[in-house]
Amino acid sequence: MARSVFRGGVHPPEHKGATAGSPVRWSPIPAAIVVPMSQHLGAPCEPLVAVGDRVFRGQMIGDVDAMVSAPVHAPLTGTVTEIGPVLTASGTRVTAVTIEAEAGQDLASFVPVPDEGDPKARIRAAGIVGMGGATFPSIVKLNPPKGMHIETVIINGCECEPFLTCDHRLMLEQPERVVAGARYIQQMVGAQRAMIAIESNKPDAVAAVRASSAGDVEVVVLPTRYPQGAEKQLIYALLKTEVPHGTLPAATGVLVHNVATAAAIADALEHGKPLVERIVTVTGSVARPGNYRVVLGTLVGELIEAAGGLVGNVERVIAGGPMTGTALGSLDVPVTKGMSGIVALPTGVASPAITGDQPCIRCGRCPEACPMMLEPYAIANYAAHQMWDRAAERDALDCIECGICSYVCPTKRPLLQLVRLAKGAAMARGVK
Amino acid sequence: MAEPLVSRVVGPSPHITAPDTGRAIMLWVVAALSPSALWAMATMGWVAVQLFVVCIAVCLGAEWLWNRLSRRPQTIADGSALVTGVLLAMTLPPRTPWWMALAAALVAMVLGKLVFGGLGHNLFNPALVGRAFVALSWGGVLAEAPNRGWFRTLPDATADGHDVISGATRLAVAAADRASDGAYDFILADQYQPLLWRNLEGSLGEVSAALLILGGVVLIAKGIIDWRIPAGYIGTVAVVSLVLGSDPVFHVLAGGVMLGAFFMATDYVSSPMSKTGRLVYGIGCGLFNGVGRFVSPMPESTTFAILFMNGLAPLIDRMTRPRTFGWGKRNA
Numbered sequence: 002m003a004r005s006v007f008r009g010g011v012h013p014p015e016h017k018g019a020t021a022g023s024p025v026r027w028s029p030i031p032a033a034i035v036v037p038m039s040q041h042l043g044a045p046c047e048p049l050v051a052v053g054d055r056v057f058r059g060q061m062i063g064d065v066d067a068m069v070s071a072p073v074h075a076p077l078t079g080t081v082t083e084i085g086p087v088l089t090a091s092g093t094r095v096t097a098v099t100i101e102a103e104a105g106q107d108l109a110s111f112v113p114v115p116d117e118g119d120p121k122a123r124i125r126a127a128g129i130v131g132m133g134g135a136t137f138p139s140i141v142k143l144n145p146p147k148g149m150h151i152e153t154v155i156i157n158g159c160e161c162e163p164f165l166t167c168d169h170r171l172m173l174e175q176p177e178r179v180v181a182g183a184r185y186i187q188q189m190v191g192a193q194r195a196m197i198a199i200e201s202n203k204p205d206a207v208a209a210v211r212a213s214s215a216g217d218v219e220v221v222v223l224p225t226r227y228p229q230g231a232e233k234q235l236i237y238a239l240l241k242t243e244v245p246h247g248t249l250p251a252a253t254g255v256l257v258h259n260v261a262t263a264a265a266i267a268d269a270l271e272h273g274k275p276l277v278e279r280i281v282t283v284t285g286s287v288a289r290p291g292n293y294r295v296v297l298g299t300l301v302g303e304l305i306e307a308a309g310g311l312v313g314n315v316e317r318v319i320a321g322g323p324m325t326g327t328a329l330g331s332l333d334v335p336v337t338k339g340m341s342g343i344v345a346l347p348t349g350v351a352s353p354a355i356t357g358d359q360p361c362i363r364c365g366r367c368p369e370a371c372p373m374m375l376e377p378y379a380i381a382n383y384a385a386h387q388m389w390d391r392a393a394e395r396d397a398l399d400c401i402e403c404g405i406c407s408y409v410c411p412t413k414r415p416l417l418q419l420v421r422l423a424k425g426a427a428m429a430r431g432v433k
Numbered sequence: 434m435a436e437p438l439v440s441r442v443v444g445p446s447p448h449i450t451a452p453d454t455g456r457a458i459m460l461w462v463v464a465a466l467s468p469s470a471l472w473a474m475a476t477m478g479w480v481a482v483q484l485f486v487v488c489i490a491v492c493l494g495a496e497w498l499w500n501r502l503s504r505r506p507q508t509i510a511d512g513s514a515l516v517t518g519v520l521l522a523m524t525l526p527p528r529t530p531w532w533m534a535l536a537a538a539l540v541a542m543v544l545g546k547l548v549f550g551g552l553g554h555n556l557f558n559p560a561l562v563g564r565a566f567v568a569l570s571w572g573g574v575l576a577e578a579p580n581r582g583w584f585r586t587l588p589d590a591t592a593d594g595h596d597v598i599s600g601a602t603r604l605a606v607a608a609a610d611r612a613s614d615g616a617y618d619f620i621l622a623d624q625y626q627p628l629l630w631r632n633l634e635g636s637l638g639e640v641s642a643a644l645l646i647l648g649g650v651v652l653i654a655k656g657i658i659d660w661r662i663p664a665g666y667i668g669t670v671a672v673v674s675l676v677l678g679s680d681p682v683f684h685v686l687a688g689g690v691m692l693g694a695f696f697m698a699t700d701y702v703s704s705p706m707s708k709t710g711r712l713v714y715g716i717g718c719g720l721f722n723g724v725g726r727f728v729s730p731m732p733e734s735t736t737f738a739i740l741f742m743n744g745l746a747p748l749i750d751r752m753t754r755p756r757t758f759g760w761g762k763r764n765a
Binding site: 237331 | 440441442443444445446447448449450451453454455457458506513551552553554659701702704705706707708711754755756757758759760761
């Protein structure tokens with residue numbers, strides 16, 4: 002039974018029907034893959050290989066000695082043909098290793114991450130990052146700062162973004178991996194409690210995960226409401242605790258990991274498998290929408306071709322979900338660890354281009370929907386007038402960039418974009 | 434690999450948007466007003482049609498001309514001038530001369546909205562600014578003086594035909610009845626039916642409380658207006674009437690309460706944005722409207738109650754700011 006809620010939020014059309022019933026299948030192995038050295042939040046990796054080297058699937062090809070980082074592995078066996086900057090989904094240029102893949106390779110085999118007895122070291126070595134989209138290195142979250150004890154581990158299977166069903170299919174098809182991951186995380190941080198949270202629109206996934214859990218991992222059904230999967234809102238819905246401003250969830254005794262991350266952690270600990278592939282929902286205006294298991298480094302354009310290609314008048318192609326994802330300026334960008342979906346939005350569904358200066362009519366929808374209880378219209382108005390201090394006073398920095406304000410605005414003001422400017426200005430001014 | 438080109442449309446997230454648009458909202462307001470407006474034209478006839486035409490045409494024309502003269506992008510298609518025109522006409526009694534409606538519409542648009550910078554920037558409800566202007570300038574024309582034997586015209590008003598409706602409003606009769614300790618034998622409960630369905634002694638917007646409620650309920654159901662404003666407003670008028678010893682049902686049905694509560698006080702631009710603020714604001718409107726009705730000889734308590742609360746809306750917003758998630762209690 003759906004029980005807890007957070008405040009604010011909206012329920013956009015889900016658009017999940019096209020892929021919710023489509024079992025995960027492998028996308029074709031590309032002839033060449035492009036593997037960026039930065040697929041995570043934090044310090045980019047240095048390439049550990051040189052042009053001409055033969056690399057093996059699972060072999061570490063990039064790493065760096067930094068607190069916040071995650072190593073990168075060769076997703077396929079092949080030969081390094083190029084090392085240099087490439088365009089990535091975020092629009093930035095990142096050093097990448099291009100690998101010409103060998104034909105006829107067995108995707109079941111890989112170079113395992115060695116087991117030296119320390120599960121956390123193995124997770125770091127496996128290059129696991131938050132796969133819900135934030136790509137924060139998992140090992141950092143598994144080592145909370147001194148003095149903080151994790152009491153509750155929450156595995157996030159909400160998948161509140163419209164269109165996406167990759168987490169849904171994972172929970173449905175491999176619930177045992179998710180539950181195993183939840184248990185490993187719980188053990189590693191010594192938490193009393195582990196929960197898996199799933200939105201009410203995925204009853205089959207709830208049943209599958211429940212069947213896999215021996216009851217030690219609680220499965221909680223939450224109302225279908227965006228942004229239910231946002232970390233602070235999820236914690237509030239489950240535990241009725243607000244993560245205080247400027248603190249980590251760990252300070253509240255909570256650790257949240259995405260279901261795909263949990264499954265990847267289970268794979269790393271049980272089989273030594275590094276993060277070299279992920280499930281990607283390819284949907285929207287494509288000929289064959291579906292969920293694909295994709296070798297990292299596959300170009301988005303090739304993945305779309307595997308899904309039958311774009312159809313109709315596609316206005317924007319989104320990496321991730323339509324609320325928080327990134328519009329791709331080019332399809333020649335590689336699939337990376339945090340890319341949960343490729344959503345081709347046709348004209349009419351995609352947000353119209355921002356035109357001119359639309360007035361705020363003070364309808365009250367944005368403060369009502371904001372899950373952080375902000376007044377986006379006020380922050381945006383201050384930002385539009387470059388009154389950065391006033392914008393910061395209205396807690397611009399607390400914005401989680403869920404996009405609800407822009408989504409609900411009837412005059413289509415670029416509210417989130419203005420709030421982002423205010424956040425940037427506040428950070429530049431050292432506002433805490 | 435070849436240098437990739439940024440060749441596709443990009444833009445900041447979110448990449449999808451809710452279907453509501455500002456124009457659709459404005460047109461819904463007009464649609465919700467249309468049963469009352471059409472019924473006013475059907476019952477009051479040509480005079481009502483004339484007032485609607487003048488108010489709408491002048492409101493649209495004034496905004497068009499203002500934009501032309503000030504070299505701004507044209508905005509008359511956003512629907513808000515249309516709403517102002519319809520609302521303004523509904524505040525006017527059918528006997529209002531056309532030139533007075535023209536003046537009201539000009540003032541409503543220019544002083545009520547355009548000088549502030551257009552839609553979204555005005556402090557007061559433009560239609561009520563226009564109504565207040567003509568009420569103060571030509572009050573005697575708008576409100577019948579109580580020494581013209583008006584109360585006798587009440588029963589005859591409908592029989593008189595549609596051209597001349599000079600009956601005093603039921604509110605005025607009720608006030609005179611109270612002042613004279615019931616000399617007029619005016620039974621408030623007998624007024625429910627005409628006030629609900631066919632009331633020709635008042636402005637165009639008073640012709641049927643039932644049709645206004647219908648429109649208001651549609652707007653609430655569509656999520657366009659917040660129920661807190663009309664609920665706070667109407668509830669408070671009822672309580673005030675009861676406390677002051679009168680019939681609450683009569684008082685919420687009579688005069689401008691329904692038009693004010695559902696369509697005037699709920700104007701987005703001039704009302705508060707928070708839920709709590711809206712309830713406070715609705716109660717304030719009802720309080721001033723209700724009390725004003727018993728203490729003032731002028732039939733303008735709805736107009737001035739809402740205009741006054743419009744002025745307080747920014748203060749109410751400030752006092753009812755939400756507490757940001759994760760901040761706990763703080764002194765700011």
